[in-house]
Each structure stands twice: as C-alpha cells, then as structure tokens.
Amino acid sequence: xxxxxxxxxxxxxxxxxxxxxxxxxxxxxxxxxxxxxxxxxxxxxxxxxxxxxxxxxxxxxxxxxxxxxxxxxxxxxxxxxxxxxxxxxxxxxxxxxxxxxxxxxxxxxxxxxx
Amino acid sequence: xxxxxxxxxxxxxxxxxxxxxxxxxxxxxxxxxxxxxxxxxxxxxxxxxxxxxxxxxxxxxxxxxxxxxxxxxxxxxxxxxxxxxxxxxxxxxxxxxxxxxxxxxxxxxxxxxxxxx
Numbered sequence: 001x002x003x004x005x006x007x008x009x010x011x012x013x014x015x016x017x018x019x020x021x022x023x024x025x026x027x028x029x030x031x032x033x034x035x036x037x038x039x040x041x042x043x044x045x046x047x048x049x050x051x052x053x054x055x056x057x058x059x060x061x062x063x064x065x066x067x068x069x070x071x072x073x074x075x076x077x078x079x080x081x082x083x084x085x086x087x088x089x090x091x092x093x094x095x096x097x098x099x100x101x102x103x104x105x106x107x108x109x110x111x112x113x114x
Numbered sequence: 115x116x117x118x119x120x121x122x123x124x125x126x127x128x129x130x131x132x133x134x135x136x137x138x139x140x141x142x143x144x145x146x147x148x149x150x151x152x153x154x155x156x157x158x159x160x161x162x163x164x165x166x167x168x169x170x171x172x173x174x175x176x177x178x179x180x181x182x183x184x185x186x187x188x189x190x191x192x193x194x195x196x197x198x199x200x201x202x203x204x205x206x207x208x209x210x211x212x213x214x215x216x217x218x219x220x221x222x223x224x225x226x227x228x229x230x231x
Contacts, residue, residue: 004156036222043118043205043222044157090156100209100218101147101170104156 002027002093006105014113019063019078021108023091026072033074034092034102035065044090050074061085086112116140118223120206126229127196135191135226139208146189147220148181149205157205163189196230203227 007022025031035047048059055067061084065076074091088109092102119138127133139146145164149157159173163183171181178196183189193200203225209218 006156009154041224043224044207045222046219049219092156100145100220101159101162101173102149102157102220103159104149106154106156 004105021076120223137206143208
C-alpha cells in the first residue's frame with residue numbers, strides 16, 4: 001500500500017518569498033505523483049504531475065516539483081509567492097495497477113502575508 | 115465544456131437517516147471515483163467505477179455505504195443510518211479512457227458537504 005506524508009499542516013510566507021511544500025511518499029512500485037490545490041469552497045485542481053520521464057515537472061501558476069526517488073520525495077516550490085497562492089495544497093500518489101486511485105497526504109494550508 | 119457536477123452542494127440530515135449524493139461526470143468519461151474529505155484531512159478513496167461496475171470498493175468504510183452507476187454515467191453514493199462521523203465533504207472525480215503516460219487524469223467536482231446532526 002502507498003502513503004503520503006506532508007510535513008507542516010500550515011505554512012506562512014511573505015508575498016514574493018519562496019514557497020516550499022514538502023511531500024514524502026511510500027510506495028512498493030514506481031509511483032505517479034501529484035500536487036493538487038484547493039481554494040475555499042472549490043474542488044481540487046491539478047497543479048502538476050509526475051508519471052514518467054523528466055523528474056523536474058512544471059505546472060500551472062509558476063509551481064514546479066522534483067521527483068527524487070532516492071529521497072522518496074516530491075517537494076513543491078514556487079520562487080515568488082503571490083497573494084492568490086493562499087490555498088490548501090495536497091500531495092498525492094497513485095499506482096497504475098490499482099485503477100489509478102489517489103492516496104492523498106493530509107494537506108498544507110498556505111497563508112501569504114503582504 | 116461542463117466539468118464534474120455534484121448535487122446537492124450541501125446536505126444536512128439527522129443521525130439515523132438515509133442520504134443519497136449524486137455525481138455527474140464529464141461526458142464520455144468511463145472511470146468515476148468517490149472520495150471523502152473529513153475536516154482538516156486529505157481526501158480518502160472510497161470506490162472506483164469503470165463503466166457500470168465497481169472495480170475497487172476497498173475504501174468503503176462499512177456496509178452502510180453503497181454506490182451505484184447503473185448506466186455507466188451518473189453515480190449515486192448512498193449512506194444508510196447516517197452517523198455524526200459521516201459528516202464530511204464527499205468528492206467525485208472522473209477520468210477518460212485515453213491513456214497519457216499510463217495515467218488518466220482525474221477531474222474533481224466541487225463536492226457535497228454532508229452534515230449529520
């Protein structure tokens with residue numbers, strides 16, 4: 001079975017500062033990895049995903065993440081935070097043979113200070 | 115085009131009552147998923163349909179929970195004898211049969227917020 005751990009349930013950053021959200025996973029087979037964003041009272045929106053190939057993946061809104069197999073990590077970064085980045089972020093893992101069901105971490109809520 | 119829709123957006127019920135939550139997937143999507151998101155937690159998988167059949171129902175917490183997708187499109191999640199612990203946001207997602215890198219992206223609906231008093 002796979003699992004996801006997100007370090008830090010809340011992160012506060014200043015506008016213009018680096019955003020770094022940490023995600024570690026556990027999987028017995030090569031995983032597919034995802035970051036989703038959830039704005040208040042809205043559904044989950046896919047930010048980016050890693051399936052195969054290049055380990056540094058770029059997503060929407062200036063976010064990127066790097067798959068590091070040796071560290072079992074998939075940390076999310078954005079060089080410069082914007083007020084509109086305030087939301088909750090979820091890391092998730094899937095294994096293709098399991099029907100692509102997603103296993104999510106507990107989420108990290110990002111607060112952006114002006 | 116239209117995304118995944120879920121009705122109702124909010125449902126308040128009393129302990130012991132029966133509820134049905136509806137999901138309309140994106141047209142043509144063959145796979146449909148239900149997840150449950152409790153307050154302050156990440157979504158948890160409940161059940162996955164491929165067409166009309168439940169391909170994986172390992173996430174259903176107990177036999178009070180049941181889901182159907184009789185025509186391979188709309189799905190209904192049914193909860194019997196509701197308990198206060200069932201209070202959560204129930205999310206539905208759908209994906210197409212086309213493969214991209216051996217993964218079908220899931221598109222999520224806005225969820226149904228269920229409150230059991």
